[in-house]
Amino acid sequence: MTGPAGAADARDRLFELLPLAARTCDEAAGHPLRDLLRVIAEQAQVVQEDIARTYDNWFVETAEDWAVACLAELIGWSPPPPGPGPGPAPGGTAGRDLAVRALRPPRQDVAATLGHRRRKGTRSLLEDLAPDVAGLPGRAVEFAHLLARSQHVNHLRPDRGRTADVRGGDPQALPGGLPGSPPHTVDVRRPTSHRTAGRYGIASVGLFVPGTRAYSVTATEACRVERVGRWAFTFDATGFDVQLYGPGADGGAGLPGGLPGAITRRGLGGPGGRTASPLHYGEGRSLVIRAPGWPAPGQGDPVLPEQVVPADLGDWQAWSPRPGTVAVDPVLGRMLFPRTAPPQQVRVSYHYGFGADLGGGEYRRPLPELLRAGPPSPAAGRRTAAPRPSPAGPARWYRSATGADELRAALAALEQERPPYAVVEITAGTVVELTAGISLRPDQHLLLRAAERVRPVLCPAGPQAPLSVTLAPGSWLTLDGLLVAGPVHLAGDGGAGGDGRRAARVVVRHCTLVPGRTPRSGGAPGQPAPPALELAALPGADVGISHCIVGPVQVTGPPGGEPLRLTVADSVLDATAPAREAVGAGGQGPAPAVLDIARTTVLGTVRVHAVDHGENTVFTGPVTAARVSRGSLRHCWVPAGSRTPRRLHCGPGTEQAPSGPGAWTAPAARLVSVRYPDPGYARLAPDCPEEIRAGADDGAELGAFHDLYLTRRLDALRARMSEYVPAGVDAALFQVD
Structure with missing residues (x-):
């Protein structure tokens, strides 16, 4: 008899009901009857569990996903119109959790449908729809209350109908008609007009949601x-x-x-x-x-x-x-x-x-794999690399630091003791002036990270880079949660590499490698940007960038060497000017790198050896691949004049007029701002073409903010708003920054 005692008892519960004489005879015969009853008991257990699940499926809070769709149909819940775009593609990002979840009836929306119908036509209902449908806070405003009009002397309304107060006003007022806005004259344009939308109409209601x-x-x-x-x-x-x-x-x-x-x-x-x-x-x-x-x-x-x-x-x-x-x-x-x-x-x-959880910040981020189960995985999003065996927990070498002196001491101890798996954690959000050189021995793993809810800033203490790491064959380096105001220099030691087992690996996740010069790094904003990440002499290395904001990436290597693999996902690569290289070799021809990129906004040009895979990405500058016979781009926006491998469902580059001061005018897309750290940095402008705003393979926007699924969430909210406003009322959705 195998397995836990409880499992054995459950399988033998029917056999135990037989008389002792029958069980004794069965034991003498080799237990054929007991084995038969075990099979029957297992199937009976399946039926009982299915009956229990059926009871749970009566309630939307505990129902399975397929049952939520049945409950939604039972109460007459209507799904919002499908978002633009071709929809999920097999083998692409359709398996991603967010995309799959977006295709299912939202459990919270279905659960609140009956309650919403009872409150149809009320302003508070619109404010509750925003978090229930789109997961965003909202503020509803009846624009009729903000119209300037003459008062009736017998029916005074001191809270409305006033004229503009040019001497005062509410200093806390937010833009767009929120509390404290000055009164307006009537606007006959509808807020839902597909041309020029109006706001201040008698029958107009606006729901304001934050875009930042x-x-x-x-x-x-x-x-x-x-x-x-x-x-x-x-x-x-x-x-x-x-x-x-x-x-x-x-x-x-x-x-x-x-x-x-x-x-x-x-x-x-x-x-x-x-x-x-x-x-x-x-x-x-x-x-x-x-x-x-x-x-x-x-x-x-x-x-x-x-x-x-x-x-x-x-x-x-x-x-x-x-x-x-x-x-x-x-x-x-x-x-x-x-x-x-x-x-x-x-x-x-x-x-x-x-706009999102990108770059170094105090937001909650998942733990790196070295802290969860052992050494980090290869580059983020790579599909072909196999993980290495996980070391035992006590084998990890750990040091914490709150300032520059403690960090220097920890790095000095790392160089002296040379542990196989090392973690150096900065536990305070301080400014660390540092110029450090680290050498990793073969197969050594180093995780340099910021603690949870902490944003340390690494600045150069002199003319050299604040962080310079020499990687040996088989070594692993992970940078996590850091903001670095100077170049990061990573170089190989000239050892063997490129065989897939001895190549060095680098993971940069949830970091900001500041684009451009800063006063901390010995310059002023606006000066030509030095490389934020320098990769030198790393043939065959695997470099991954995930959920980061990174300045220019410069890749150099010996002529004829094997190119490294650069994998970028959910990030912003910023060259600080349209004609500069976001990824390149510093003007010395194409970078010796094979690019694998997904859900990224690239501000600048790209010149690489090859592009193996690209999806849901916005390129604002020309992309040049030396080898176009390998790889593909799918659901990307690529400017005219690019030299790329085959493209599938990619938008052509078109010249567009500027949309306002400070907006990026590029051959590919319109962005709110390209200046770090503006609130609208690297975000698509509201007047961005629909092919970019909803051009991903799952109907989301292209670029670094793809995983917010903001386009589909706002479309669903607009559809819901139209169901719950009274007849004759125009309800529109507005984003405020």
């Missing part, structure tokens, strides 16, 4: 702008101008409508507009500033709200704060202290806007 999320940065060091003076700082640790955001109701900032949104200069001010409002400033709010010992010993931790003055710091020299105050520009993310006795160090906590 608010991400937190906690207790990081502000960047001192030395070219201005020791009294000037930026919130961004690398020195970029960054728009500050309020996280909305969930983040405790209390923005009108409960949506995340950009903080304006007027919005930062309190009722009088002269000092920071507690709505935005303070612990647990949108931003807080810490300047220990300023303006007097024992003060400044944190700086008090009455000491924070909203200001326009577009010109650093145009503002001079009063003693004991600090001028803050939330639009540019700048701070200006009095020139007399500025603070020695400033630490800030704030929120910035972005």
